[in-house]
Amino acid sequence: MVTIALSxxxxxxxxxxxSGEPEAVMSVIFDIKPEGALTPPFALxxxxxxxxxxxxxxSFLGSEEPAFWIxxxxxxxxxxxxxxxxxxxxxxxxxGGRFLYSFYFQDELIAMKHNYIRCCTQESGAGIFxxxxxxxxxxxxxxxxxxxxxxxxxxxMVVDTRDLLISRSIxxxxxxxxxxx
Amino acid sequence: xxSLFGKTLAQLTQIAINNGLPKFTGRQMAEWLYKxxxxxxSDMTNIAKQGRERLxxxxxxxxxxxxxxxxSTDGTKKYLYTHGSRGFIxxxxxxxDDRATLCVSSQVGCKMGCLFxxxxxxxxQTHLTAGEILNxxxxxxxxxxxTNVVYMGMGEPLDNPDEVLQSLEVLTAGWGYAWSPKRIxxxxxxxxxxxxxxxxxxxxHLAISLHTPFEDERRKLMPIENVYHLHDVIDAVxxxxxxxxxxxxFEYIVFGGLNDTPRHVNELVRILNGIKCRINLIRFHxxxxxxxxxxxxxxxxxxxxxxxxxGVLCTIRASRGQDIYAACGLLSTKELMSHEQxxx
Numbered sequence: 001m002v003t004i005a006l007s008x009x010x011x012x013x014x015x016x017x018x019s020g021e022p023e024a025v026m027s028v029i030f031d032i033k034p035e036g037a038l039t040p041p042f043a044l045x046x047x048x049x050x051x052x053x054x055x056x057x058x059s060f061l062g063s064e065e066p067a068f069w070i071x072x073x074x075x076x077x078x079x080x081x082x083x084x085x086x087x088x089x090x091x092x093x094x095x096g097g098r099f100l101y102s103f104y105f106q107d108e109l110i111a112m113k114h115n116y117i118r119c120c121t122q123e124s125g126a127g128i129f130x131x132x133x134x135x136x137x138x139x140x141x142x143x144x145x146x147x148x149x150x151x152x153x154x155x156x157m158v159v160d161t162r163d164l165l166i167s168r169s170i171x172x173x174x175x176x177x178x179x180x181x
Numbered sequence: 182x183x184s185l186f187g188k189t190l191a192q193l194t195q196i197a198i199n200n201g202l203p204k205f206t207g208r209q210m211a212e213w214l215y216k217x218x219x220x221x222x223s224d225m226t227n228i229a230k231q232g233r234e235r236l237x238x239x240x241x242x243x244x245x246x247x248x249x250x251x252x253s254t255d256g257t258k259k260y261l262y263t264h265g266s267r268g269f270i271x272x273x274x275x276x277x278d279d280r281a282t283l284c285v286s287s288q289v290g291c292k293m294g295c296l297f298x299x300x301x302x303x304x305x306q307t308h309l310t311a312g313e314i315l316n317x318x319x320x321x322x323x324x325x326x327x328t329n330v331v332y333m334g335m336g337e338p339l340d341n342p343d344e345v346l347q348s349l350e351v352l353t354a355g356w357g358y359a360w361s362p363k364r365i366x367x368x369x370x371x372x373x374x375x376x377x378x379x380x381x382x383x384x385x386h387l388a389i390s391l392h393t394p395f396e397d398e399r400r401k402l403m404p405i406e407n408v409y410h411l412h413d414v415i416d417a418v419x420x421x422x423x424x425x426x427x428x429x430x431f432e433y434i435v436f437g438g439l440n441d442t443p444r445h446v447n448e449l450v451r452i453l454n455g456i457k458c459r460i461n462l463i464r465f466h467x468x469x470x471x472x473x474x475x476x477x478x479x480x481x482x483x484x485x486x487x488x489x490x491x492g493v494l495c496t497i498r499a500s501r502g503q504d505i506y507a508a509c510g511l512l513s514t515k516e517l518m519s520h521e522q523x524x525x
Contacts, residue, residue, distance in 0.1 A: 001408060003374075012374070014408065042231075057358075057408070057409075058407050058408050059396075059400065059406070059407050059410070060407040060408075072524055072525030073524050073525065078300040093242065095525070096525030097525065098524060098525075108433070119525070121523070121525070131244070132523065132525055133525050143511070153524070153525060154289065154292075154304060154305070154523075154524050155290070155292040155293065155294045155304045155305045156303070156304025156305070156523060156524075156525075157304075157523070157524065157525045158294045158404065159294050159301050159302050159304065160304075162294070163302070163470045166470060166471075166472050167470060171472075172296060172401060172472045172473075173401050175401070176400065176401070176407070177294055177407070177408050178404060178408070179292055179293060179294045179405070181291060181292040181293070181305075181337075181340055181403045
């Protein structure tokens with residue numbers, strides 16, 4: 001994560017890094033919230049403008065271990081970072097969104113082939129699971145041991161998914177979450 | 182209409198000026214709102230009638246009474262308040278001999294997703310305004326008996342720092358409720374930037390939700406650990422001067438077989454070395470679908486004794502209001518919510 005601001009004393013927010021470790025350019029992803037202090041002006045930034053950015057912090061990092069990556073909305077950011085860092089070979093990525101445009105970076109992530117699952121609640125499309133990602137998880141066999149489960153997204157998605165995984169006998173020690181705030 | 186209740190003196194003065202009223206009307210409004218505790222603008226009788234009518238076009242006092250109360254066998258009461266058209270919050274009133282504490286909420290829901298907390302299970306709906314936080318105190322039938330307020334209800338207070346700090350200003354300022362800040366405790370899971378701001382801008386006590394001294398364990402219980410590491414939280418606390426009357430405490434829910442071992446005692450002693458503090462041990466109140474369970478009474482007592490022997494002041498917090506789901510970690514209005522707005 002990094003903290004970003006538009007001025008030294010202005011409002012600051014945390015954003016997950018969406019670019020890979022080896023990349024020279026760091027990227028983040030954000031939804032424009034009309035009432036937000038930062039995202040409307042962020043959307044107007046042009047090349048050459050100045051923004052203020054902290055050093056990276058946090059420990060929601062990928063590993064070589066087999067894992068499920070589970071995201072909602074812009075919670076895809078850390079998994080796109082892990083993907084571009086080269087950690088996707090033994091991973092399954094499950095991304096939930098309300099609309100087809102919610103599947104950010106799908107043009108890249110489709111390279112994960114059958115290990116990339118998009119769950120859409122409001123629209124249907126080819127290769128898209130219709131329904132919440134929790135429904136997909138409920139209907140899918142999940143390994144209990146030997147896998148980590150990484151969750152990133154809204155608090156509601158994280159707690160609903162975590163409860164579901166725990167109900168499927170997955171040890172909570174193997175569930176690692178990052179929340180938006 | 183916009184609420185006046187919860188506004189600071191500076192904000193009320195600005196409202197007066199913006200509405201063509203004398204500057205001193207701001208102080209008069211504060212007096213009526215926080216000292217005389219009126220419920221209607223028309224009751225502000227030392228403000229000219231025309232001025233009151235002008236205010237009434239745009240503003241309301243903005244008080245909301247509780248819509249429901251549940252009473253525990255131990256005397257604890259849980260009050261339910263509406264928020265907007267679909268949201269709800271709860272506040273817990275806890276009488277205890279010569280003390281009476283109100284545990285207030287600062288958000289509808291919570292974003293933090295702690296594994297052991299019922300509030301987290303409903304996700305996050307919205308921040309409360311300062312007025313909505315203070316309304317839990319002002320609209321409490323027992324408000325005149327209150328001796329303490331703790332910001333430990335629904336939500337993470339320091340995820341809503343602007344409104345929480347504003348509510349503290351109203352509670353402690355001479356023009357407001359003029360409470361001593363030593364009667365108020367704000368709890369946080371350790372959002373470092375907001376915690377530093379709180380320490381700078383307020384004199385109220387601080388409580389930090391710790392729950393294990395080991396970061397790898399903490400990140401499995403509390404997702405915030407992936408953002409703000411415990412050692413950075415402790416370092417920030419150590420930078421502060423705690424030698425005066427301001428207190429810091431660490432909240433520690435004791436889970437059986439997870440964080441109740443001698444290894445945890447030793448590490449707690451190590452990381453808290455140099456901080457004049459107290460650890461509050463809390464019995465775990467089970468929530469649905471949890472993989473966690475509370476420790477047994479003997480282990481709890483042993484844990485407390487070992488910490489005290491090693492020089493760390495440690496107490497066991499009495500569980501209050503468990504039968505009405507008002508105890509620590511149990512506040513939730515999930516069942517009352519609509520589920521239309523999920524983003525996944």
